Amino acid sequence: MNWLTNFVRPKIQQLVRxxxxxxxxxxxxxxxxxxxxxxxxxxxxxxxxxxxHHMRLGLKARLELLFDGGAYKRIExxxxxxDPLKFKDLKTYQSRLKEARSKTGETDGIIVASGQINGQxxxxxxxxxxxxxGSMGMAVGEGLVAAAELSVVQDSPLLVIPASGGARxxxxxxxLMQMARSTVAVERVKxxxxxxxxxxxxxxxxxxxxxxxxxxxxxxxxxxxLIGFAGARVIENTIRExxxxxxxSAEYLRDHGMVDMVVRRHDLKETLGRLLGLLRxxxxxxxxxxxxxxxxxxxxxxxxxxxxILPPPAPDA
Amino acid sequence: xxxxxxxxxxAELEGKIADLRHMSDGDGINIAEEVSRLQxxxxxxxxxxxxxxxxxxxxxxxxxxxxxxxxDYIKALITEFMPLAGDRxxxxxxxxxxxxxxxxxxxxxxxxxxxGHDTESRVKHNFGMxxxxxxxxxxxxxxxxxxxxxxxxxxxxxxxxxxxxxxxxRGQAEAIARSIEACLRVKVPLISVxxxxxxxxxxxxxxxxxxxxMLEHSIYSVISPEGCASILWRSGDQAQSAAEAxxxxxxxxxxxxxxxxxxxxxxGGAHRSxxxxxxxxxxxxxxxxxxxxxxxxDVLRTRRREKFLAMxxxxxx
Ligand SMILES: [Zn+2]
Numbered sequence: 001m002n003w004l005t006n007f008v009r010p011k012i013q014q015l016v017r018x019x020x021x022x023x024x025x026x027x028x029x030x031x032x033x034x035x036x037x038x039x040x041x042x043x044x045x046x047x048x049x050x051x052x053h054h055m056r057l058g059l060k061a062r063l064e065l066l067f068d069g070g071a072y073k074r075i076e077x078x079x080x081x082x083d084p085l086k087f088k089d090l091k092t093y094q095s096r097l098k099e100a101r102s103k104t105g106e107t108d109g110i111i112v113a114s115g116q117i118n119g120q121x122x123x124x125x126x127x128x129x130x131x132x133x134g135s136m137g138m139a140v141g142e143g144l145v146a147a148a149e150l151s152v153v154q155d156s157p158l159l160v161i162p163a164s165g166g167a168r169x170x171x172x173x174x175x176l177m178q179m180a181r182s183t184v185a186v187e188r189v190k191x192x193x194x195x196x197x198x199x200x201x202x203x204x205x206x207x208x209x210x211x212x213x214x215x216x217x218x219x220x221x222x223x224x225x226l227i228g229f230a231g232a233r234v235i236e237n238t239i240r241e242x243x244x245x246x247x248x249s250a251e252y253l254r255d256h257g258m259v260d261m262v263v264r265r266h267d268l269k270e271t272l273g274r275l276l277g278l279l280r281x282x283x284x285x286x287x288x289x290x291x292x293x294x295x296x297x298x299x300x301x302x303x304x305x306x307x308x309i310l311p312p313p314a315p316d317a
Numbered sequence: 318x319x320x321x322x323x324x325x326x327x328a329e330l331e332g333k334i335a336d337l338r339h340m341s342d343g344d345g346i347n348i349a350e351e352v353s354r355l356q357x358x359x360x361x362x363x364x365x366x367x368x369x370x371x372x373x374x375x376x377x378x379x380x381x382x383x384x385x386x387x388x389d390y391i392k393a394l395i396t397e398f399m400p401l402a403g404d405r406x407x408x409x410x411x412x413x414x415x416x417x418x419x420x421x422x423x424x425x426x427x428x429x430x431x432x433g434h435d436t437e438s439r440v441k442h443n444f445g446m447x448x449x450x451x452x453x454x455x456x457x458x459x460x461x462x463x464x465x466x467x468x469x470x471x472x473x474x475x476x477x478x479x480x481x482x483x484x485x486x487r488g489q490a491e492a493i494a495r496s497i498e499a500c501l502r503v504k505v506p507l508i509s510v511x512x513x514x515x516x517x518x519x520x521x522x523x524x525x526x527x528x529x530x531m532l533e534h535s536i537y538s539v540i541s542p543e544g545c546a547s548i549l550w551r552s553g554d555q556a557q558s559a560a561e562a563x564x565x566x567x568x569x570x571x572x573x574x575x576x577x578x579x580x581x582x583x584x585g586g587a588h589r590s591x592x593x594x595x596x597x598x599x600x601x602x603x604x605x606x607x608x609x610x611x612x613x614x615d616v617l618r619t620r621r622r623e624k625f626l627a628m629x630x631x632x633x634x
Contacts, residue, residue: 080629080630081629081630081631084573084629085562085563085564087562088562089545089549089550089558089559089562090549090550090551138629138630141629145626167517167539167540169539169540169545169548169549169563170549171539172538172539172562172563172564172565173537173538173539173563173564173565173569173570173573173575174573174575174628174629175539176517176518176521176538176539177521177575177625177628177629179494179497179518179521180497180500180501180521180525180625180628181625181626181628181629183494183497183498183501183525184501184622184625184626185626187498187501187502187622206518207517207518207539209490209494210478210489210490210491210493210494210497210518210522211493211494211497211518212494213490213494214488214490214491214494214495215494215495215498227490228485228490229478229480229484229485229489229490229493229518230478230480230481230484230485230489231480234480234544235480235481235482235485238480239480239481239482241481241482243482244482247482247485248485256486256487256488257488258488258490258491
C-alpha cells in the first residue's frame with residue numbers, strides 16, 4: 001500500500017465550517033420560483049419547501065448530512081503532477097487552478113473521508129462541483145484510487161458521490177485515462193467483496209458517468225439530478241433531435257433501468273444505512289434456511305415469520 | 318485521391334506529372350527526365366510536409382477518408398475472419414466490428430470501430446460512432462475471448478460515442494463503463510491500435526489494453542479539437558489552437574507514457590500507401606503478441622491494471 005505509507009496520514013480535521021456569507025438573503029427556487037429565506041433553505045438541506053426541488057448541496061454540508069453526528073476523518077490525498085500539459089486556452093490552466101483553489105479553499109475537486117453511517121464504517125469519495133465543475137483530472141483520479149485502497153485496507157464499503165461535468169479538458173489525454181484508472185480502483189473494491197455504492201448528484205455527465213459512476217453495485221440518484229453521457233446541447237445541435245421531457249433526469253434514468261432508486265435528500269442517510277446493513281450484516285450464516293411455505297407459521301427455531309418486508313424508500317416528491 | 322488543404326502544393330506537382338505523361342502519349346517526345354525530376358521534387362515536398370505536421374494537420378490526416386479503416390485492416394491482417402453480431406439484449410451496431418479470426422496463424426478476437434468509406438457504408442456504420450449496443454457487443458466478445466483464451470486486438474477509429482436520444486435512453490454511459498471494465502478484467506492479451514481518430518470515451522471503451530499502439534499520424538484525445546475550442550475558446554474557429562493545447566498527437570502521448578509504441582507511417586501518410594501501413598501495424602502487433610502469449614493470465618491482467626494506475630504520475634518527461 002505505497003500511497004498509504006508515502007502519503008496518507010489520516011488527519012482528523014475539525015469540522016470547521018467556512019459558512020459562506022450569502023450574497024442574498026433570499027433564494028429563488030428555479031423550479032417553482034418561490035422566494036425562500038436562505039436559513040430556511042439551508043435548514044431544509046437546500047430542498048425547496050414549496051415544491052421539493054433539490055438544489056445543489058455544498059460538499060461539506062453533504063458529508064455532514066451523511067455521516068453520524070456529522071463527524072468524519074478526512075484523508076490527505078497524494079500530490080499529483082500539476083498542469084502536466086502546460087495547458088493554455090484563453091487563460092492558463094494554472095490560473096484557473098489558482099482561482100478555483102482560492103474560491104473553494106481546496107486543492108482539487110474531490111474529498112475522501114471515512115466515518116460511519118448508522119454505525120457502520122464507510123469510506124466516502126465526494127466530488128466538489130464548485131471546483132472547476134467537479135471535472136476529473138489526475139488529482140480526482142488519485143482521490144478515487146486512494147478511496148478505493150482505503151476501503152480495501154479498512155474493509156469498509158465505498159460510497160462515491162459524483163457531481164461533475166466530466167473530464168478536465170486542461171489535462172488532455174490524462175483526464176481521459178482517469179476513466180480507466182477509476183475503473184481499476186473500484187474493481188478492486190468489488191473483488192474484495194465490499195459493497196460499492198454510487199450516489200449520483202446534480203450534475204453527473206461525460207467521462208465520469210461513463211466510468212466508475214455507472215459501475216456501482218447499487219446506484220442511487222437524487223431527485224431531478226441531471227445524469228447523462230452527452231450534453232443536451234451537443235445532442236440537439238449535432239443530431240437535431242428533439243429532447244423528450246425530463247431527458248437525462250434521475251427519474252428518466254430510473255425509468256430506463258440505469259439507477260436502482262431515486263431518493264430524497266432527507267431520506268439518504270437512512271437509505272444508505274439500511275443498504276449497508278443488509279449487505280454487510282447478513283445475519284446468521286452457515287446453516288440451511290428453509291424458505292417458509294405460504295401461510296406457514298414460524299418453525300421451531302422461531303425463524304421465518306417470513307422476512308420482514310420494509311417498504312421501499314419514499315418516492316421522490 | 319483526396320488532398321488535404323496543406324497538401325495543395327503536392328497535388329499541383331502531381332497534376333503536372335500527370336499532364337506531362339498525358340502530353341507525351343504517342344508523340345514520341347522523351348519526357349522521362351522531366352518526369353523523374355518532378356517526381357523527386359514531389360517526394361521531397363511530401364517528406365518535408367509530413368515531417369512537420371502540426372497537431373491540427375495531423376487531425377486532418379487521422380480523419381483522411383482514404384486512410385485504411387478497421388475493415389481494411391481485418392482484410393489485410395486476419396484470415397478466416399468470422400464476424401459476430403449483436404449485444405444479446407437490444408440490437409446490432411455496425412459501428413463496432415467484432416469477430417474471431419486468425420492473426421498469423423493464431424486465433425484472435427478482433428474488435429474495432431469502422432467509419433465506412435463511402436456514403437452508403439458510412440451510414441451503415443454510423444460514421445464510426447457507436448451506440449450502447451456496440452459497446453455491449455464489444456464487452457460480450459471480450460468476455461467470450463477471455464473464456465476461450467483468445468488474445469484480443471482492438472482497432473480504434475472514431476470521432477466518439479454517438480450522442481443521440483436513443484443512445485442516452487439505453488445507457489450510453491453505462492455501456493462504455495462496462496466496456497472499459499471488460500478491458501480491465503480479461504486475462505488474455507489485449508492489444509489496442511489507434512489507426513485514425515481516438516475520440517474520447519468512445520475510444521477508451523476499447524483501448525484499455527496491455528499495449529496501446531498508435532500510428533504515426535493518428536490522434537487520441539479527451540475531446541475533439543472543435544469541441545474543446547467551442548467550450549474553452551467559445552469559438553469553433555480556434556480548433557487549431559485547441560489541437561495544439563490538447564497534446565493529442567501520437568508523439569505527445571508517447572512522451573506522456575500513455576501509449577507504448579508509435580508505428581511509423583509510409584511516406585505521405587497511411588492513405589498514400591495503405592498496404593504498407595497495414596503491414597507495419599501487423600508487424601507491431603505480432604511483436605507484442607508473441608511476447609504476451611508467454612505470460613500467465615493473472616500476470617497479464619495485473620500488469621494491465623498497474624500500468625493504468627501508474628499512468629500520469631510523472632507528467633510530461
Ligand atoms: Zn420550489
